[in-house]
Amino acid sequence: MDKQTIAFIGGGNMAHSLVGGLIAGGHPPERIWVADPFVDQIDSHRHRHRVNVTQENSEAAAHADVVVLATKPQVLAEAAEEIRAAVAENGPLVLSIAAGIREPDLRRWLGGDPRIVRAMPNTPSLLQAGATVLYANPEVSQDEKATAQTIMEAVGLALWVDDENHMDAVTATSGSGPAYFFLVMEAMIEAAKKLDLPAEVAEKLVLQTALGAARMAVEGEDDPASLRRKVTSPGGTTAAALEVLESEGLGESFERALKAARDRSRSLSEEFGQA
Ligand SMILES: NC(=O)c1ccc[n+]([C@@H]2O[C@H](COP(=O)([O-])OP(=O)(O)OC[C@H]3O[C@@H](n4cnc5c(N)ncnc54)[C@H](OP(=O)(O)O)[C@@H]3O)[C@@H](O)[C@H]2O)c1
Incomplete structure (x- = not known):
């Protein structure tokens, strides 16, 4: 090479x-x-x-x-x-x-x-x-x-x-994916500020938490679902937050979001290929 x-x-x-x-x-x-x-x-x-x-x-x-x-x-x-x-x-x-x-x-x-x-x-x-x-x-x-x-x-x-048809789903997942995580970070920072945390503390906590969670998922043995279960005690604080996110349909939102990105990727490819 x-x-x-x-x-x-x-x-x-x-x-x-x-x-x-x-x-x-x-x-x-x-x-x-x-x-x-x-x-x-x-x-x-x-x-x-x-x-x-x-x-x-x-x-x-x-x-x-x-x-x-x-x-x-x-x-x-x-x-x-x-x-x-x-x-x-x-x-x-x-x-x-x-x-x-x-x-x-x-x-x-x-x-x-x-x-x-x-x-x-x-x-x-x-x-x-x-x-x-x-x-x-x-x-x-x-x-x-x-x-x-x-x-x-x-x-x-x-x-x-x-x-090659998988490339549109790849674009929707990893290509556009960093923006989804940025949006989650933004939303968490805003929510933490609404709990009266100083802005700088909210921002640093959210970014370091994202990095730590990603490292645990990438470097450890457990998949994300097992990691989530391990940090969620029944009746605890994490469970209270996750119940809200699940009842608001987070999974369905991501499903619709990735489909929209995949479809947009297909039509952009059609456009680019016309040259
Ligand atoms: N950046 C990313 O995160 C990312 C992620 C996924 C895929 N990609 C793909 O990677 C490719 C490059 O992205 P990039 O971020 O490196 O873009 P970029 O910074 O705009 O680099 C493209 C370079 O090609 C030059 N160029 C323009 N016309 C040319 C020609 N006829 N012949 C040779 N060079 C020419 C551009 O000059 P000018 O700037 O003066 O036009 C620029 O220096 C893109 O196709 C993009 O879709 C990028």
């Missing part, structure tokens, strides 16, 4: 995070290229990561064993057109992190039978605490899947699905 040359098309936030994570994991900077039309963007990669940079997408792609498509979805068709010839000539693995761009659309934009992995990361990837789901088209080999997984693990957890 560290002998492979990886070219990033688009040098924004995600590219910075992935490049930083790869180099921290031992990938040689001289085996990384970043292409972006904007000089400030490539300069920041050159200074921060000491990688090769260019304003020409085709130049970066010409060097690559793996091309990572990291532009915004709206400009991906145009960027794909620019690397089409290099992909046809060198046959790199193409790893797209663009939200909502489906494999058949990428295949059409790139032409031929490219080996494509589509990845859906989420915002905490910017802190190397992301959750990514990957889908590979049938042309991708096991070794190439391992390469794509290593790249995405540079910014957090990476899991696979076999059916």
Whole structure:
């Protein structure tokens, strides 16, 4: 893997995070290229990561064993057109992190039978605490899947699905998911302030409680339901709060919310794919 040359098309936030994570994991900077039309963007990669940079997408792609498509979805068709010839000539693995761009659309934009992995990361990837789901088209080999997984693990957890249709549910779960937790944090902070806690105390308590609960769920043996039962004594304070949340239909609200996000993801993909 560290002998492979990886070219990033688009040098924004995600590219910075992935490049930083790869180099921290031992990938040689001289085996990384970043292409972006904007000089400030490539300069920041050159200074921060000491990688090769260019304003020409085709130049970066010409060097690559793996091309990572990291532009915004709206400009991906145009960027794909620019690397089409290099992909046809060198046959790199193409790893797209663009939200909502489906494999058949990428295949059409790139032409031929490219080996494509589509990845859906989420915002905490910017802190190397992301959750990514990957889908590979049938042309991708096991070794190439391992390469794509290593790249995405540079910014957090990476899991696979076999059916690309699951990507809309992934978007609704982990893609939009951080915002659901932010909303819960906001609501708890406001509620704690209404119990007359000073604002700063309310905020710090809620954030640290969220972090502690997430760490217990991720690092411990118990699943969230068992953890919840363990901290809920019958007739106690937690039980009193959970009864309210359950009677207000928290579960049904999340069900409706995730369906709405999944449906929106499907229609955005239709729109993006029309280019
Ligand atoms: N950030 C996240 O948390 C997150 C989560 C899930 C998925 N993603 C996906 O990751 C991709 C990148 O996101 P990001 O947050 O890194 O976006 P970003 O910061 O906007 O980075 C995209 C970069 O690509 C540049 N660019 C624009 N047109 C280009 C072209 N034709 N060729 C090459 N580069 C071009 C942009 O320049 P300008 O800014 O000047 O346009 C920008 O530097 C997106 O497709 C997004 O859907 C991001």
